[in-house]
Amino acid sequence: MTSTTSHFPLPVPLKQDATIIGLVGLAHASSHFAHLLLPLMFPVFMQEFGLSYSELGLLMTTFFVVSGLGQASAGFVVDRLGARPLLFVALGIFVLACSxxxxxxxxxxxxxxxALAGLGNATFHPVDFTILNQRVSGPRLGYAFSAHGLTGNLGWAAAPVFFASISSLYSWRTAYLAAAAMYVVILGLLVLQRDKLSTQVAVRHADTPAEHDLAFMKLPVVWWCFGFFMLSTMTLAVVQSFSVSILKAMHGVSFEAATLTLTAYMLCGAVGMFVGGFIAARTDNSDRVVAIAMSVAAVLLALCGTGLFGALGTMVVLAGTGFAVGIGGPSRDMMIKKATPQGATGRVYGMVYSGLDVGFAISPILFGGFMDRGWYGATLFGAAAVLLLSVVAAVGVGQRTSRRTAPN
Known part of the structure; x- marks a missing residue:
């Protein structure tokens, strides 16, 4: 048998929960910042190194293949060794990647x-959710998941401003050195607050068969969760990797304005996450909230693909898409929590969230081909269609979770 128990009985002081949520949120923001280490410099790399969209897409595929394989494995390590050591190693790898x-x-x-940045990214979801599930009191978990998603979006939103401003003042190489320094500061802060990040490990008894660690993989709901993350993330990858180029090609938007639109998308997503936290804390139908939010986002994204709104209108609607996706974020995390067997948090979150990495790996290659052919509107239509498929997966998760938890 394996077992974990909570460190802290209820009631837990708000300050304690808030500190833990803030530290985990900072770590999560740093991992999302790393997602954009390369995509934001795609126009620079195309000019300086003569690369195609497909070659640039392969860079992100490399990042997320490494991240996905590492994330699925990291969940087992987190359950055995604890979350904190892997968090510190990951931040050190980011310093190396930026340098x-x-x-x-x-x-x-x-x-x-x-590859380096993907390896650093691999541990964050099993690490973050293990810490939150063990160290944050149950009644505040919905808000914790909201803050977790919100800080991730803020990390995405900060990256374009960070790189654009430093690159314009100095150079793109200096921007990467500044990013390395930022990760050093974050690592130092988390080390100073390391007592807030400790977790209990799963205790393995001698009579427990090795197959027990993999038993969760036999649950269909785990693979429906995996499918949801893979499909929904394929759409997000299009926005992150190609929205700047699409806006420039379809509407003649400047690089600065297109980059600010991507930042607006992420900021709207953060606001959506904040609102979605209250919804997640007050509803049991997490899968329905996710399905509605993603359906609205798919419609908005398809409207952007039509080009009917012109430059300004398309930028506004694209930002609104981020808000709709953000609304569903905390309910998505609650949906996964309900599907997770007790004592397998790290393993399940590692496996399920590796679907995110698979989506990020597949999407740039697939839609990079669209971009090379000049199919800019079709790229957005395709991303919207894939997002609608994720709605089917979310409903499937809800149905299977209900069956598994229903009283006999």
């Missing part, structure tokens, strides 16, 4: 940076 990025001289170097 390497400042010195690249060609495509091979960029592939190395992508």
């Amino acid at each position: 390497a990025a400042s010195m690249v001289t060609g495509y091979t170097g960029l592939l190395v940076v992508a």
Whole structure:
């Protein structure tokens, strides 16, 4: 048998929960910031190294293949060794990746940076959710998941401003050195507050068969969760990797304005996450909330693909898409929590969230081909269609969770 128990009985002081949520949120923001280490410099890399959209897409595929394989494995390590050591190692890897990025001289170097950054990204979801589920009181988990998602979006929103401003003042290589310094500061802060990040490990008894650790993989609901993350993330990858280029190609938007639109998308997503936290804390039908939010977002994204709204209108609607996706974020995390067997938090979150990495890995290759052919509107239509498929997966998760938890 394996078992874990909570460190803290209720009631837990609000200050204690808030501190833990804030520290985990900072770590999560840093991982989302790393998602954009390379995509934001795609126009620079195309000009400096003569790369195609497909080659740039392969960089992100490399990042997320490494991240996905590492994330599925990291969940087992988190359950055995605790979350904190892996968190510190991951931040150290980000420092190394940013330092390497400042010195690249060609495509091979960029592939190395992508692999390093993907390895650093691999641990964050099993680490974050293990800490939150063990260290935050139950009544505040919905708000914790909201803050977790919100800080992730803020990390995405900060990256374009960070790189655009430093690159314009100095150079893109200096921007990567500044990012490395930022990760050093974050790592130092978390080390100073390390007592807030400790977790209990799963105790394995001698009579427990090895197959027990993999028993959760036999649950269909786990794979429906995996499918949901893979499909919904394929759409997000289109926005992150290609929205700047699509806005420039379809509407002649400047690089600065297109980059600010991506930032607006992320900020609207953060606001949506905040609102969605209250919804998640007050409803048991997490899958329905997710399905409605993603359906609305898919419609808005398809409207952007029509080009009917012109430059300004498309930028506004695209930002609104981020709000709709954000609304469903906390309910998505509650949906996964309900599907997770007791004592397998790290393993389940590691496996399920590796679907996110698979989606990020597949999407740039698939839609990079669309972009190379000049199918800019079709790229947005395709992303909307995939997001609608994720709605089917969310409903499937809800149905199977209800069956598993229904009294006999």
